[in-house]
Amino acid sequence: MDAQHHFDEAQRDDIYRVIALRRDTRHFKPGQLVSEEQLQRMLQAMHQAPSVGLMQPWRLLRIRDAALRVQITSLVEAERQATAKALGGRSDEFLRLKVEGLRECAELLALVLPPDDGTIFGRRSMPREMAIASLGCAVQNLWLAARAENLGLGWVSMFEPQALGALLRVPEGAQPLGLLCLGPVDSFYDAPMLELEHWRQRRPLDELLMTDSWSEQDGN
Amino acid sequence: MDAQHHFDEAQRDDIYRVIALRRDTRHFKPGQLVSEEQLQRMLQAMHQAPSVGLMQPWRLLRIRDAALRVQITSLVEAERQATAKALGGRSDEFLRLKVEGLRECAELLALVLPPDDGTIFGRRSMPREMAIASLGCAVQNLWLAARAENLGLGWVSMFEPQALGALLRVPEGAQPLGLLCLGPVDSFYDAPMLELEHWRQRRPLDELLMTDSWSEQDGN
Numbered sequence: 001m002d003a004q005h006h007f008d009e010a011q012r013d014d015i016y017r018v019i020a021l022r023r024d025t026r027h028f029k030p031g032q033l034v035s036e037e038q039l040q041r042m043l044q045a046m047h048q049a050p051s052v053g054l055m056q057p058w059r060l061l062r063i064r065d066a067a068l069r070v071q072i073t074s075l076v077e078a079e080r081q082a083t084a085k086a087l088g089g090r091s092d093e094f095l096r097l098k099v100e101g102l103r104e105c106a107e108l109l110a111l112v113l114p115p116d117d118g119t120i121f122g123r124r125s126m127p128r129e130m131a132i133a134s135l136g137c138a139v140q141n142l143w144l145a146a147r148a149e150n151l152g153l154g155w156v157s158m159f160e161p162q163a164l165g166a167l168l169r170v171p172e173g174a175q176p177l178g179l180l181c182l183g184p185v186d187s188f189y190d191a192p193m194l195e196l197e198h199w200r201q202r203r204p205l206d207e208l209l210m211t212d213s214w215s216e217q218d219g220n
Numbered sequence: 221m222d223a224q225h226h227f228d229e230a231q232r233d234d235i236y237r238v239i240a241l242r243r244d245t246r247h248f249k250p251g252q253l254v255s256e257e258q259l260q261r262m263l264q265a266m267h268q269a270p271s272v273g274l275m276q277p278w279r280l281l282r283i284r285d286a287a288l289r290v291q292i293t294s295l296v297e298a299e300r301q302a303t304a305k306a307l308g309g310r311s312d313e314f315l316r317l318k319v320e321g322l323r324e325c326a327e328l329l330a331l332v333l334p335p336d337d338g339t340i341f342g343r344r345s346m347p348r349e350m351a352i353a354s355l356g357c358a359v360q361n362l363w364l365a366a367r368a369e370n371l372g373l374g375w376v377s378m379f380e381p382q383a384l385g386a387l388l389r390v391p392e393g394a395q396p397l398g399l400l401c402l403g404p405v406d407s408f409y410d411a412p413m414l415e416l417e418h419w420r421q422r423r424p425l426d427e428l429l430m431t432d433s434w435s436e437q438d439g440n
Contacts, residue, residue: 214332
């Protein structure tokens with residue numbers, strides 16, 4: 001493999017480092033900007049994601065209208081209250097967590113799954129699953145690109161998709177799947193914020209890794 | 221931001237480079253191995269993915285039984301034929317494409333969405349979508365880690381999930397979403413193989429990027 005296509009150990013370790021240090025971010029520095037050059041670099045990286053049958057099932061709406069950002073924030077707040085109710089016994093604990101940075105982040109991007117374009121290649125048997133998984137791959141690219149730019153990104157999924165879709169005037173068959181908050185931060189969390197706040201702890205890899213057939217102890 | 225948490229321009233560019241050079245791989249060097257050390261590094265990187273409410277909705281079955289690999293390959297072949305039929309006019313063209321490297325790849329991993337664990341945080345309104353999107357993020361981490369190790373990875377989604385689930389004895393509510401082929405390659409494609417083979421061309425980013433509300437020209 002020629003040098004142009006090869007990654008050496010130092011480069012490999014940079015890539016592992018960005019994967020390890022990436023965080024789902026809810027605390028942003030208010031009143032900041034992301035340069036157009038940075039934004040373009042990151043979005044191009046997102047757009048280099050793989051997708052099933054090359055369908056590229058991701059659309060981004062850059063929210064620039066301040067009044068629209070306020071309306072979106074209200075939808076998220078409504079879903080936050082609905083989530084608190086659904087959580088029952090942990091409702092108060094949940095309401096003390098900071099779950100989004102919509103007001104403070106420099107850039108807000110709405111992530112939309114477009115109407116199905118009928119791609120059959122690689123998704124005849126799992127059409128919706130594979131479109132959503134491809135969209136996930138694209139967001140992870142954006143997340144790592146943002147971290148490499150020393151910027152934070154948070155994926156907010158607390159909203160009613162139909163209500164947000166109506167607000168953004170997405171066509172029938174399209175579905176918003178995320179509100180991506182992007183921008184400068186004061187610092188990055190040392191661990192996922194939900195762990196730092198004692199909401200939930202991650203399980204180690206070896207509990208999720210099996211050989212040949214399903215054997216997970218707890219059946220989950 | 222201290223040096224430990226900061227990415228400089230050279231490091232940033234390595235990360236953009238791995239994102240740009242990653243390819244969905246179907247051509248592997250046969251008869252190769254991936255070292256346990258490499259495999260562990262890559263799987264840990266995968267496992268560092270974000271997930272909604274920290275639910276970590278990914279399970280991996282490492283396929284080590286050669287007879288099982290043959291059975292899995294048969295399921296994929298059946299779905300390849302079903303796909304060819306569904307494609308109608310492009311059926312012959314499709315059948316000439318190499319769509320998977322199951323026989324040749326060093327390691328085969330079955331990727332399974334586990335039964336829903338009831339996580340409410342961040343997915344009250346979109347439970348299945350957010351689990352699948354999180355799993356997509358994890359695979360993208362693995363993909364980039366593999367590329368940083370100068371290894372190829374291919375995500376094969378041509379199978380009937382129920383038939384594969386039965387073969388792998390996954391519990392009710394779990395669903396296989398991928399067969400991940402991993403291993404050494406002779407070279408990486410310069411562009412997505414589906415483009416090189418003139419199956420389909422990608423659309424440029426600016427067609428998928430809008431401002432404030434949906435405005436895509438072709439409504440797709």
